[in-house]
Amino acid sequence: MSVLNNAADVLRCFGNDCPDLTVSDVVRLLGMPKANASRLLKAMREANMLETIGDSHRHRPGRLMLDLAAAYRRSSLLIGRASEVVAEASTTFGHTGYISVRDGKEVTAVADFQGTNALRVVSNIGRRLPAHLSATGRSLLARLGDEAVHALYTGHGVLADLTEQLSKVRHQGFAYSSQEATPGVDAIAISVADPRTDEAVSLCIVYPHALVDIKGRDEMIAALAKGAARIAEDLGDSAFVAPRI
Amino acid sequence: MSVLNNAADVLRCFGNDCPDLTVSDVVRLLGMPKANASRLLKAMREANMLETIGDSHRHRPGRLMLDLAAAYRRSSLLIGRASEVVAEASTTFGHTGYISVRDGKEVTAVADFQGTNALRVVSNIGRRLPAHLSATGRSLLARLGDEAVHALYTGHGVLADLTEQLSKVRHQGFAYSSQEATPGVDAIAISVADPRTDEAVSLCIVYPHALVDIKGRDEMIAALAKGAARIAEDLGDSAFVAPRI
DNA sequence: ACCTGAGTTCCATTTAATGGAACGACTCGG
DNA sequence: CCGAGTCGTTCCATTAAATGGAACTCAGGT
Known part of the structure; x- marks a missing residue:
């Protein structure tokens, strides 16, 4: 199924900083003969996996792809439950919230809830972040x-540091970052899992550093923790540890 | 590229009321030999186009698919501009807002902004709606x-009715529906296009019928209209007609 | 133990993908 | 107006992969 893998490779090119692709982009990025690239993009176009932007030669993901993230969300009870919790916290505090899943050493958001405060962190759903660099x-x-962490990050340099951070997260029951990925932006995150499906998701709130003191932060942690605890109980996530604030 | 088309057909199965698929679902829905279905799902799994839910035999879209809708959004200036407008309107009025695109006789949301009011319409991003049955x-x-509408809907029964509705929409400059798809839910929608790329998007606000009178509705239309007009001007959408309220 | 339904694997056959090269379309600079 | 450069598509013989019937495995149910 070489075509399928090539098609998947093409789709992978869209990650993060590449909103569109041409035949020669694909040749450059994947190193395939341009005859193949041309036919592959054509076939993907005809299958609605890609579409051209206007009448240019630039391609973006096709309409077929638009609903799949939603199908992913619908397939998971855990994501649905987590979304309710974060949505409520997001409206209560006015800050932006996410639900994210991990994929190897990366995390990606599957749902987002825009904050309502005048100063709020803009949602970056669909951008993959390095897992070790985000709450x-x-x-x-x-x-x-x-x-398992060691196996993932072996020879990575960050391992010692990360191990220490993670033990703190395990002890506290939540992860916290202050101006880590983005200056002026703090984040709190709590994870919960569904043992029946082996899924784990992170409930996360991001907020402007200047707007929230420790007391405000702890209120948000408490709100997320309360919702997460209920999910953990309902689904039987025995690994869940209630945050200590 | 028969594999690609088969893979696309599998992905199409996830639309609306099908959160997961098994081998026999695929056999039933697509009528292919089960040997093929088995190998196809396996290949799609290995390409990260699908993943199994837990260790069951049920499949959902894979991680690879999660970021593609975001790449679609990023590829389009028009969607970005429209999102700003709807996000602002959504926070101002507290109602849920969307950006949608049309795909033949269906529309699908590409971005959504949850309302903040206690009584609000829940976002249904990723669900395809019949175009003629929604604002x-x-x-x-x-x-x-x-x-063009005639060509799309020829022999469809709704054509006469639809033609009349559309001429009203063209004259008014906005579309309106009251308790059409969902009881108790009203919607307003204004479309704007980017002539350089031939894209058209709809800016839409959905709200509980009971909460908003005509005056409130017209304020929201005005807010969307103002934003849409600016987009139309900046991008050169000469077909845009400013709503008359 | 025996069935039934779901999923996978095997194998010969058919069908489609591959990549080098030739060809067509467009742009830029002279 | 021409030629060089870039980009994309098409052609064709070769090679590799998809196909589907049948046999096989592995549950859960009786």
Whole structure:
């Protein structure tokens, strides 16, 4: 199924900083003969996996792809439950919230809730972040054992640091980052899992550093923790530890 | 590229009321030999186009698919501009807002902004709606000429009715629906296009019928109209007609 | 133990993908 | 107006992969 893998490789090119692709982009990025690239993009176009932008030669993901993220959300009871919790916290506090999942060493948001405050962190759903460099990622990595984390990050340089951070996350029951990925932006994250499906998601609130003091932060942690605890209980997530604030 | 088309057919199965698929679901829905279905799902799994839910045999879209809708959004200046407008209107009025695109006779949301009011319409991003049965769909269909609409809906029964509705939409400059798709839910929609790329999007606000009178509705229309007009001017959408309230 | 339904694997056959090269379309600079 | 450069598509013989019937495995149910 070489075509399928090539098609998947093409779709992977759209990650983060590449909103569109041409035949020669694909040739450059994937190193395939341009005859193949041309036919592959054509076939993907005809299958609605891609579409051209206007009448140019630039391609973006096709309409077929638009609803799949939603199908993913619908397939998961856990994501639905987590979304309710974060949506409520987001409207209560006015800050932007996410639900994220981990994929190897990366995390990606599957749902987002825009904050309502005049100064709020803009949602970056669909952007993959390095798991070890974000609160939401660390809240998910903390669910793994030290061995599993070691296996993931072996030879990575950050391992010692990360191991220490994760043990703190495990002890606290939540992950916290202050101006880590983005200057002026703090984040809190709590993870919860569904043992029946082996899924784990992170409930996350991001907010402007200047707007929230420790007391305000702890209120948000408490709100997320309360919702997460109920989910953990209902689904039987025995690994969940209630945050200590 | 028969594999690609089969893979696309599998992905199409996830639309609306099908959150997961098994091998035999695929056999039933697509009528392919089960040997093929089994190998196809396996290949799609290995390409990250699908993933299994837990260790069951049920499949959902894979992680690879999660970011593609975001790449679609990023590829389009028009969607970005429209999102700003709807996000602002959504926070101002507290109602849920969407950006949608048309795909033949269907519309699908590409971005959503949850309302903040206690009573608000829940977002249904990723669900395809019949274009002729929704305000957002009609606001997009209204951009087509009568001939194009006729060609789309020929032999469809609704054509006469629809043509009349669309001429009203064209005259008013906005589409309106009251308790059409969902009891108790009203919607307003205004479309705007980017002539350089031939894209058209609909800016839409949905709200509980009981909460908003005509005056409130007209304020929201005015807010969307103002934003849409600016977009139309900046991008050169000469077909845009400013709503008359 | 025996069935039934779902999923996978095997194998010969058919069908489609591959990539080098030739061809067409467009742009830029002279 | 021409030629060089870039980009995309098409052609064709070769090679590799998809196909589907049948046999096989692995549950859960009786």
